[in-house]
Amino acid sequence: MPLKPARAALIPLFAAMALLAACDNQQESTEASAAAPQVGVVTVEAQHFVMTTELPGRTRAYRVAEVRPQVSGIIQKRLFEEGSEVKAGQQLYQIDDAVYAAALQSAEASRLSAGTLADRYEVLVKDRAVSQQAYDEARAAKLQAEAALERARIDLRYTRVSAPISGQIGRSAVTEGALVSNGQAQALATIQQLDPIYVDVTQPARELLALRRALDSGRLQKAGDNAARAVLRLEDGSEYEHEGKLEFSEVSVDEGTGSVTLRAVFPNPDRILLPGMFVHAQLVAGARSDAILVPQQGVTRNPRGQAVAMVVNDQNQVEQRIIQTDRTVGNRWLVSDGLKVGDRLITEGLHMVQPGMQVEPVPAANVDDATGTAATSGQEG
Known part of the structure; x- marks a missing residue:
């Protein structure tokens, strides 16, 4: 039966409304997708970290002796x-010892003569045949002759x-x-003891003070037996096979450079290290049991030069943090303030986000692994 005209007129209207609703749903979906972009995040974890400091230095002979003559000839x-x-x-x-050998014979003769006279006077003084003064002078002459004889022997030996x-x-x-x-x-020649050998490096006094403050406050633990450990990197980039230990640091600061000198000693059985070589020494400074190491991709700088990190909170919103970075550890930053364990640090998609923006966090693909695990040792950047 044919439809009534009024009902027939409603059909196009319903179709238009359905099409409009579909378009609205698609637009809302597109806007929601645009409002919550995907960002790659790394979950911050605490790690055991052995702090090392790499410093340039020069090798020095363990002992140096200049050979000089003690007699002429x-x-x-x-x-x-x-x-x-x-x-x-x-x-x-x-x-040439000819002169000194003759001097020794002369000294021996003088010693024999003086000794004989002193022995004779020792007998005569008891009978009061000679005075006590004469006997004392004879004894003194004997002692002088003995000293001259010993000096002649020393000169001959020299x-x-x-x-x-x-x-x-x-x-x-x-x-x-x-x-x-x-x-x-x-000097006739110079002798250098090269096994072991010293490595002298310099460290800014401000870094030494910061290290001592960290140890005193407990933020940095002493590395125990490793506190005196040191390793070397040679000028060609290779690593020296033998491990050394830290000996001492200067008790005064150089006024010209504001630095102190640290000395390490290394075994050198193969004589690979020679005095005057330029090397890099890595010195173990201490250890942290709860260090926070984050990828460098997640740290930027604001116009003031402060280190800035973007994190995703529990509501999947972006938060901006001002952080304190102590040093680089390979391709990561050692962070001492501003981040805590469990924070989700944005390392991928930073150019698309602003503080307060809603985002969709996914595991980051621009770091070594998704958890941001770093090496367990580090050096000064």
Whole structure:
């Protein structure tokens, strides 16, 4: 049966309303999607962190001894190979000893004469055949002769120039036939002990003060046996295979640079380290059991230069935090204030968000892993 005209006229109206409702739903869905963009987040976790400081430094010989003559004379022989290892007490040079041998014989004769006279007067003084003064003078002459004899023996022994320490000897400054003298300014050779070897590095005094304050306040724990541990990175970028330990720091601050000197000692059995080499020393400064390390992608700077982080709260809204960064640890920041465990840090999509905006958090894809796990050791950035 044909529809009434009024009812037939309503059909297009219902179709138009349905189409309009569908368009409104699609627009609302599009607006909701635009109002809640997806952002990549990393959940902040506490980690055990061993704090290290990397400082440039120079190697220094453990001991240095300059070989000098203690008697005068002509060098007869050189008894070592330049650049070789020598032992303490090993003979290095022979000085002509003819004069000193003759002086020793003369001293022995004087000692014999003075001793004989003193012994004779000792008998005669008992019988009052000589005065007590004469006997005392004879005894004094005997003692003087004995001292002269000992000095002659020492001078003769000093014609054998020996190594004062064990180590590597450098080039010889004299050759056979050269005249040397006692007390001369020029050293005959220099011996350096290279195993172990020192590494001297400098650290700004302000960083040393900050480290001590952190230890005193308990924010930073002492690293126990690792507190004196040190490792080296050589000038070519390779890591030195032997581990060293921290020896001491200077008790005064350099007025020109405002820094203190730290000294570490390293074993050097293969003589890889030579005096004067430039190295980087990593010194263990302490440990934190609840350190917060976050990816650098999640930290920006505001116009004031302050470090800023964006986090997603429980209502999936963006919050802006001013944070305190202490140092870099690889590709992460060590944060001391502004973030806490459980915070969801935005590392992906920062350019799309503003504080207070509603977002949809998803695991970040622009970091090493979704949890932001970092290495357990770090160094000064």
